[in-house]
Amino acid sequence: MAPLISFQDVTKDFGSGDRAVRAVDGVTLDIEAGEIFGVIGYSGAGKSTLVRLVNALETVTSGRLLVDGQDVTALREAELRRLRAGIGMAFQQFNLLNSRTVAGNVAYPLKVAGWPRERRAARVAELLDYVGIADKAKAYPRQLSGGQKQRVGIARALATSPRILLADEATSALDPDTTQDVLALLRRVNRELGVTVVVITHEMDVIRSLAHRVAVMEAGRVIEHGPVYDVFAAPRERATRRFVATTLKDRPTPEAVERLRHRHPGRIVTVGIRESGVDVTAALRAHGVDGTIVFGGITEIDERPFGSLTLELTGPDAAIDALLADLRSRTDVDDLGTAGVPA
Numbered sequence: 001m002a003p004l005i006s007f008q009d010v011t012k013d014f015g016s017g018d019r020a021v022r023a024v025d026g027v028t029l030d031i032e033a034g035e036i037f038g039v040i041g042y043s044g045a046g047k048s049t050l051v052r053l054v055n056a057l058e059t060v061t062s063g064r065l066l067v068d069g070q071d072v073t074a075l076r077e078a079e080l081r082r083l084r085a086g087i088g089m090a091f092q093q094f095n096l097l098n099s100r101t102v103a104g105n106v107a108y109p110l111k112v113a114g115w116p117r118e119r120r121a122a123r124v125a126e127l128l129d130y131v132g133i134a135d136k137a138k139a140y141p142r143q144l145s146g147g148q149k150q151r152v153g154i155a156r157a158l159a160t161s162p163r164i165l166l167a168d169e170a171t172s173a174l175d176p177d178t179t180q181d182v183l184a185l186l187r188r189v190n191r192e193l194g195v196t197v198v199v200i201t202h203e204m205d206v207i208r209s210l211a212h213r214v215a216v217m218e219a220g221r222v223i224e225h226g227p228v229y230d231v232f233a234a235p236r237e238r239a240t241r242r243f244v245a246t247t248l249k250d251r252p253t254p255e256a257v258e259r260l261r262h263r264h265p266g267r268i269v270t271v272g273i274r275e276s277g278v279d280v281t282a283a284l285r286a287h288g289v290d291g292t293i294v295f296g297g298i299t300e301i302d303e304r305p306f307g308s309l310t311l312e313l314t315g316p317d318a319a320i321d322a323l324l325a326d327l328r329s330r331t332d333v334d335d336l337g338t339a340g341v342p343a
């Protein structure tokens with residue numbers, strides 16, 4: 001099946017001459033129908049610009065961008081309107097109309113699309129019910145919490161039953177609990193309504209708990225992309241490693257290793273815990289080595305186990321070496337050595 005969104009060497013420049021800024025730089029990337037695709041990067045990396053090209057809020061400078069098989073750069077105004085009707089967008093700052101009620105905000109895109117009043121009312125009721133704020137229909141945005149405002153934003157984005165939902169830092173203004181609620185809603189939108197969701201974020205936790213695949217952006221370029229699990233398990237680029245480190249914190253920093261050495265004179269190693277399953281305890285027993293867990297963390301990414309354990313190993317050197325060789329054949333092992341004898 002052809003991808004729903006296909007960036008083909010897409011570049012976007014703002015301004016020209018000395019003041020030109022290349023916000024998106026030669027991006028080639030496919031987003032498949034039905035997936036939740038995450039785009040992560042630090043501020044200014046070009047994430048917002050990249051997704052704003054999809055609904056033609058920005059125009060492509062060079063390259064080709066296909067959305068649902070159509071070359072966006074070649075579309076005329078009437079066709080662009082149709083394209084945009086098939087793409088919803090949720091924003092960090094919600095972008096609600098403060099002078100309109102919740103129902104009025106959700107009805108707005110339907111009005112623009114020419115829906116008659118009765119059908120609009122029924123659709124709004126259905127949407128508010130779906131996002132869980134049916135009781136707020138008559139409230140005004142200023143009377144809502146951030147999470148409620150984002151539910152309105154998502155209901156509005158879904159009003160015309162788009163195939164694609166672009167969520168630009170949709171949870172960045174929310175507290176952690178509310179963030180989880182909104183992420184759960186986005187997951188439902190994807191699973192139950194079959195909407196392809198593109199999330200932009202600078203938070204790896206959002207990617208970890210929501211996305212199937214991820215692209216990491218830096219200075220306008222996609223520096224790495226793939227299934228979230230694979231990118232987490234084997235990050236190739238420095239920026240990616242930094243993002244991964246922010247979410248799990250399972251591996252000791254150099255300072256923490258120093259502290260560990262003071263408390264634990266034995267050999268310290270970090271063993272990756274992966275889906276392939278490594279029974280560390282059984283391996284210790286088999287090689288006659290004692291192990292004390294001194295650091296670590298295991299979580300799930302895409303519902304698969306992921307993390308690491310750092311252990312202090314004590315026993316004959318040869319036995320420890322044999323143990324490490326055995327573990328290395330099954331997972332990644334980082335040998336941090338012993339106090340005074342770094343590996």
Ligand SMILES: Nc1ncnc2c1ncn2[C@@H]1O[C@H](COP(=O)(O)OP(=O)(O)OP(=O)(O)O)[C@@H](O)[C@H]1O
Nearest residue numbers: 014021022023041042043044045046047048049050
């Ligand atoms: N309309 C514009 N005119 C000029 N430069 C722009 C415009 N929009 C974005 N840029 C520049 O393009 C680059 C990428 O910005 P963009 O907003 O896409 O990044 P981002 O990764 O989404 O960052 P943030 O998370 O801070 O929004 C930045 O250098 C920004 O200053």
